[in-house]
Amino acid sequence: MRAWWPSLRPMLIALGIALAIGAALMLISGSNPLQAYGQIIVGSLGPNGWAATLSLAIPVIGCALAVSLPLRAGLINLGGEGQLVGGGITAVVVGTYFADLPFPLSLILAIGAAALVGAVIGFVPAIMENKLGVPLLISSLLLSYPIVAVTSFLVRFVLLDKGTGLPQTETLPAAFQMPQFGKVTGALFVLIVIIAVVIVIDRMLPAGFEIRMTGLNRKFSGYSGVAVSRMTLWVMAAGGMIAGVTGALVVTAFPFRFVDGALITPAYVWTGLLAAMLARANPVGAVVAAVFFSALQVGGAAMERETFVPRELSSILQAVIIIVLAGAIALNARKKQKVA
């Protein structure tokens, strides 16, 4: 208990303050906070809610891991949208032009291609930072705009399903649809493999130690022989790869097509980013935080249906948690310094 309590305490404080601010907002706008928070819990974890929470959690966990790997090394990957969308459209392109592939091969190829494209999109900002000195934070973000735009163009003009009148591609062939095992989707298994690989790298391999050391002190890590710029390349490529696979998992799930904006509007990437920050880039923590934030989002939608409090309350709570947490962590560090 002692080992994780100190790192959990600021999180609980942050959660408490966020809930208080949310309650104040609701009181001002004339709603009952207790009722609203009750609806969030019932709506996200109750009999009708948990399945929705899980299905939202799959892409959010993917995005959280995609950010947490670079974040562990002190790098902020803001290009998640480009990587996610790039992976999604790649899977659809594979499904459209190699429609005759037999079942397991079809999905393996689609996900593999999505992983590759995601990795390349993650790699570009890393190489720009290493070779040209362009800050990764900014270039990864700016790169997303053209990728999202090109994808939107492909969906609306090249791959469009003309029959529906909506900006979406045609339904993927059956071989490219993620199979269900009872109530559980196959995407969950892919995700579990990703989680396992990230945890193994983080906990057991020397690379994981080097990443963490770099995150704690980049200069020191470089002096002690870690090839920091090479690490930047591969953690960003790996992060992009995870985001790309996540994109493929979204489009190969119901409704089995790429709907323009469907990967952006639910804010998978930003929820995942905040989850990774909440967990301070710890992969296990990132998964837990991603499930927590997914529950908050699903619960928020339920709350909106029941109480007229807008669902955006969930996004407000998430952001406030992170801001307070960042402050609390800084305050703790300062206290420790004074004691020492």
Added chain:
Amino acid sequence: MTEIFDLALLESVMRALTPVLLAALGGLLCEKAGVFNIGLEGFMLVGCFAAVAGSWFGGDAWIGVITAVIAGMLMAAILSFASVTLGADAIIVGIALNLLAVGLTSFLVRTVLGAQGTFQDPALDGLPIFLSQSPLTYLSWALVPIFVVFLRRTVWGFRLQGVGESPSAARSLGVNTKRYQHAAVLASGALCGLAGAQLALGNVVLFSENMTAGRGWVAVVVVMLGQAAPIGTLVAALLFAVTEAVGFRLQGLGLPSQFTTAAPYVITLAALVLVSVRRRTLTVRRARGTNSPAPSGGGATPPVPTDPATRATVSQGENHVS
């Protein structure tokens, strides 16, 4: 070509320029004070909402402008308290503030203005227009020379730069560095508030969810491109504005909107790459103590400096999480 370039284009360039320039001037102050402020996007979005809400309930666009400035400063106060007073990571707080702004404005547009997504009303008072531009546009132009004089000719300006360049030296000379940093961040909030007011009451007269659409991020890049100098920042912001305006025009001529809306971000990124490459080669030359051009072709490429000092010229905080 005449279809693309005319007086109307110039006007739309100016409209595109004003919000980005105002926000970038705010970012410039923070950069000078050594605070990497990436919350400009969020400050501006809150400014947009506050401007519309203020104008709607106050019945006058100028009341909207004042509420926008106050709201921008309130957002900035969160950043300055967390990062300057407590010492929290400004990048993490900035990103969270941007997401907070999206959630908060979407929440408030529904609870306060009772609209879903977009609030628009003929009775909503917009900014007055003189010679096809809003007063805030003229203000933004006036601010550029004022910033030049402030930074080069005033004691406060010198001290502000000292705080960013060498905080310990500034402290040893008796400068209260934190006070300058607070002031810079709060001023950036006020400027972003003005930027938001221009966007929501000048360029258009409405509020819609996430209407800043990345302009605050562009402002962050513009400060880097302009190397945190007022004139440089103006030129860099102009580059963005011209691309956006030409893009709109080309869209009118039938180019798919997907390409024209993404173009300003691509051009901004490309410019950032060019400037970074140029700065890097200059640093290498200076490090060698020669002024001769770097050898091209054949032989080893010049060693690229990886020291933090070179990187710090690109951005103060960069992307390290502590």
